[in-house]
Amino acid sequence: xxxxxxxxxxxxxxxxxxxxxxxxxxxxxxxxxxxxxxxxxxxxxxxxxxxxxxxxxxxxxxxxxxxxxxxxxxxxxxxxxxxxxxxxxxxxxxxxxxxxxxxxxxxxxxxxxxxxxxxxxxxxxxxxxxxxxxxxxxxxxxxxxxxxxxxxxxxxxxxxxxxxxxxxxxxxxxxxxxxxxxxxxxxxxxxxxxxxxxxxxxxxxxxxxxxxxxxxxxxxxxxxxxxxxxxxxxxxxxxxxxxxxxxxxxxxxxxxxxxxxxxxxxxxxxxxxxxxxxxxxxxxxxxxxxxxxxxxxxxxxxxxxxxxxxxxxxxxxxxxxxxxxxxxxxxxxxxxxxxxxxxxxxxxxxxxxxxxxxxxxxxxxxxxxxxxxxxxxxxxxxxxxxxxxxxxxxxxxxxxxxxxxxxxxxxxxxxxxxxxxxxxxxxxxxxxxxxxxxxxxxxxxxxxxxxxxxxxxxxxxxxxxxxxxxxxxxxxxxxxxxxxxxxxxxxxxxxxxxxxx
Numbered sequence: 001x002x003x004x005x006x007x008x009x010x011x012x013x014x015x016x017x018x019x020x021x022x023x024x025x026x027x028x029x030x031x032x033x034x035x036x037x038x039x040x041x042x043x044x045x046x047x048x049x050x051x052x053x054x055x056x057x058x059x060x061x062x063x064x065x066x067x068x069x070x071x072x073x074x075x076x077x078x079x080x081x082x083x084x085x086x087x088x089x090x091x092x093x094x095x096x097x098x099x100x101x102x103x104x105x106x107x108x109x110x111x112x113x114x115x116x117x118x119x120x121x122x123x124x125x126x127x128x129x130x131x132x133x134x135x136x137x138x139x140x141x142x143x144x145x146x147x148x149x150x151x152x153x154x155x156x157x158x159x160x161x162x163x164x165x166x167x168x169x170x171x172x173x174x175x176x177x178x179x180x181x182x183x184x185x186x187x188x189x190x191x192x193x194x195x196x197x198x199x200x201x202x203x204x205x206x207x208x209x210x211x212x213x214x215x216x217x218x219x220x221x222x223x224x225x226x227x228x229x230x231x232x233x234x235x236x237x238x239x240x241x242x243x244x245x246x247x248x249x250x251x252x253x254x255x256x257x258x259x260x261x262x263x264x265x266x267x268x269x270x271x272x273x274x275x276x277x278x279x280x281x282x283x284x285x286x287x288x289x290x291x292x293x294x295x296x297x298x299x300x301x302x303x304x305x306x307x308x309x310x311x312x313x314x315x316x317x318x319x320x321x322x323x324x325x326x327x328x329x330x331x332x333x334x335x336x337x338x339x340x341x342x343x344x345x346x347x348x349x350x351x352x353x354x355x356x357x358x359x360x361x362x363x364x365x366x367x368x369x370x371x372x373x374x375x376x377x378x379x380x381x382x383x384x385x386x387x388x389x390x391x392x393x394x395x396x397x398x399x400x401x402x403x404x405x406x407x408x409x410x411x412x413x414x415x416x417x418x419x420x421x422x423x424x425x426x427x428x429x430x431x432x433x434x435x436x437x438x439x440x441x442x443x444x445x446x447x448x449x450x451x452x453x454x455x456x457x458x459x460x461x462x463x464x465x466x467x468x469x470x471x472x473x474x475x476x477x478x479x480x481x482x483x484x485x486x487x488x489x490x491x492x493x494x495x496x497x498x499x500x501x
Contacts, residue, residue, distance in 0.1 A: 004130060004303050004304065004305040004306075005099050005100050005130055006028070007180060007305055008099055008128065008130045008177070008178040008179075008305060009028050009099045009178075010028065010180070011178045011179055011180045011181065011381055012097070012099075012128065012178050012381065012384060012385055012388070013026045013028065014180075014181050015178075015181075015184075015381045015382055015384070015385030016385045016388060016389055018382070018385070019382070019385050019386050019389045020389045020392075020393075023393075024389065024392060030044075031103050031107070032044075032102070032103070043102075051323060054321070054322075054323050054324055055324065058323055058324055058325075059324040059325065062136065062323075062324060062325040062326060063324075063325060065136070065138065093123055094123060094124075094392050094395040094396045095123065095124050095125075095126065095388065095391050095392040095395055096123055096124070096125045096126070097125075097126045097127070097128060097388060098125070098126070098127045098128070098144075099128055099130060100130075101135070101136045101138040101139045102138060104127065104138060104139075104141045104144075105141070107125065108125060108141065108143055108144075123395065124145045124146075124391045124392075124394070124395050125143070125144050125145055126144060126145060126146040126147070126148065126387075126388060126391060127139060127140075127141070127144050127146070127147045127148065128148045128178060128384060129147065129148065129149045129150060129154055129158075130150075130177065130178065130304060130305070131150075131154065131304055131326060131327075131329070131330075132150055132151055132154075132177055132304035132307060132308060132329065132330045132333055133151060133153050133154075133304075133327075133328070133329025133330045133331070133332060133333040134153065134154070134157070134325070134326070134327075134328055134329025134330075135149075135154050135157055135158075135326075135329075136325065136326065137157075137161055139158075140157070140158050140161035140162070140163055142161075142162045142163060142171075144163075144171060145171070145391065146171060146173060146387065146391065147163055147171050147172050147173070148173050148174075148175060148384050148387070149172055149173070149174050150174070150175070150176050150177040150304075150308075150376075150377065150380065151174070151333070152174070153329060153333075155172055155174050158171075158172045159172065173384075173387065175376070175379075175380035175383040175384050176308075176376040176377035176378070176379065176380020176381070176383070176384075177304060177305065177308040177377045177380060178380065178381045178384060179305065179308055179309050179312065179377055179378070179380075179381055180288075180289070180309070182288075182289035182290075183289055183309050183312045183313070183377075183378060184378060184379070184381060184382060185378070202290060202293060202294060203294045205290075206287070206290060206291065206294065207280065208280070208294055209278070210294075212278070213296045213357050214294055214295045214296055215234065215295065215296065215297055215298070215299060215353060215357075216291055216292060216295035216297070216298045216299070216300075216315075217230060217231060217234075217298075217299045217300070218288075218298060218299070218300040218301070218306055219262060219265075219300075219301065226320070226321070226346070227262065227265055228265055228268070228269070229346040230299060230320055230346045230349055230350070231269060231279060232346070233346035233347050233349065233350040234299075234346075234349070234350040234353060234354075235274050235277040235279060236350065237347075237350040237351060237354050238277055238350075238354060263283060265281075266281045266282070266283050267281075269281040288306075288309065289309070289313070292309065292310060292313040292315055293313065295315060296316075296356075296357060296363065297315055297316040297317070297318065297353060297356055297357070297363070298310050298315045298316070298317050298318070299317075299318045299320055299349060299353065300317065300318075300319065300320065301319070301320055301321045301322060301327070302319045302321065302322035302323075302327040302328075302330040302331055302334070302342070303327065303330075304327065304330055307319075307330050307333070307334060308374060308377040309374075309377075310370065310374075311337075311339065311370045311371070311373045311374030311377065312371075312374035312375075312377055312378045313370075313374070314367040314368070314370045314371040314374070315339075315367065315370055316339055316340060316356055316363060316366035316367060316370065317334050317339055317340035317370065318340060318341060318342075318343070318349055318352060318353055319331055319334055319340060319341070319342040319343075320342075320343070320344060320346075320349055321344055322342075333373075337369055337370070337372070337373040338365075338366065338369035339366045339367070339369040339370035339373060340366070340370075
């Protein structure tokens with residue numbers, strides 16, 4: 001819903017295309033806007049309205065949705081109003097990835113993804129948590145096959161919500177926060193900094209001056225944040241700095257970049273005259289990595305994506321605001337890591353930033369601390385994409401007589417060929433699964449995640465809705481795929497005793 005969630009989804013899409021070029025068809029779907037009924041299809045504009053009043057609207061909505069009875073009622077309504085539409089559309093996925101805490105239940109309850117509700121869904125489901133220091137409890141559903149978390153704090157929270165965090169059969173995997181492609185190699189680039197000439201070329205391309213210290217002020221993808229007061233206060237305090245401390249060289253001056261979707265504020269800042277300070281207002285930009293490369297420090301709201309990208313670039317970070325609950329954990333992440341501070345007072349923000357600019361030693365130390373904190377996130381996107389590609393490939397593998405399945409990390413398997421008459425036109429192949437629990441739901445989920453299935457035939461098993469078969473599926477610890485002339489039947493029965501063809 002917010003700009004950060006979509007940016008993370010697009011980053012994973014690019015990373016998966018890099019890991020498996022031409023082999024995956026990735027579709028980014030806004031479940032609520034496309035399939036939700038009123039008022040759920042108005043979540044995006046409602047989010048922007050609530051973010052403008054964080055201490056009243058946002059706080060109330062965030063903590064109210066943590067109340068279990070309310071969430072149970074909302075989930076029931078989601079299932080009745082959204083799941084059917086999602087199931088009947090064109091989506092026939094082999095893997096579903098959730099990038100938002102409120103998009104877990106609709107895909108999990110969808111009839112297409114969960115044809116046998118007593119034995120859970122057949123398509124693997126993964127969650128990628130995009131909150132850095134804290135997370136809402138709706139991120140964590142025990143039915144998922146994998147949950148990717150960016151930090152130790154979120155990993156501990158996932159464990160408290162019931163997800164398995166151990167080494168064997170773990171659902172939780174910690175890699176980092178998904179960031180845009182320009183930041184994947186930023187850590188390596190920092191070791192070989194751009195030369196002065198190339199930096200000057202980049203600054204000239206962005207219409208900046210290399211002899212002036214630059215403060216990047218960011219308001220978020222949705223233009224949330226009190227940018228105008230920060231810009232005015234910062235410009236006022238810069239005038240009291242010695243000219244030699246305002247610039248990298250001998251020329252005096254100061255350059256500030258403002259980015260966001262707030263078009264009205266952008267026009268207002270462009271019309272205003274600034275004495276001794278250059279204020280360059282920019283709208284929403286896709287070149288955030290370049291702006292961070294030429295900046296000396298950044299002032300931003302505590303959005304997890306911007307914080308992680310600033311850390312990767314080694315930028316000292318001044319946090320100006322945060323959304324209660326969702327972004328509250330990002331503040332201690334920045335402060336305790338030693339590369340930034342927090343204040344909502346524009347005057348204090350200006351004093352802190354000007355103090356950094358006058359102390360080159362402190363600025364360099366904070367830059368090194370930021371690079372250390374951002375190192376896991378620079379490589380995390382590729383690691384997450386690699387695991388997702390493996391899960392997608394495992395869900396689409398064709399089991400034939402000459403192929404062997406890729407073993408699931410959750411459940412060991414051994415092949416078994418059932419006895420059939422020689423004249424039978426079809427061959428039945430099953431994979432006996434080692435029982436780990438008495439609950440057959442976990443076994444069925446592991447089988448669905450472990451066996452790669454090729455959905456090339458639209459015929460359904462005759463006993464899909466048979467009550468007797470549902471009882472047998474709960475009893476037997478064997479998953480069966482039926483093959484007819486090399487083509488697999490979609491929705492084949494999981495029971496090998498009562499429904500064998």
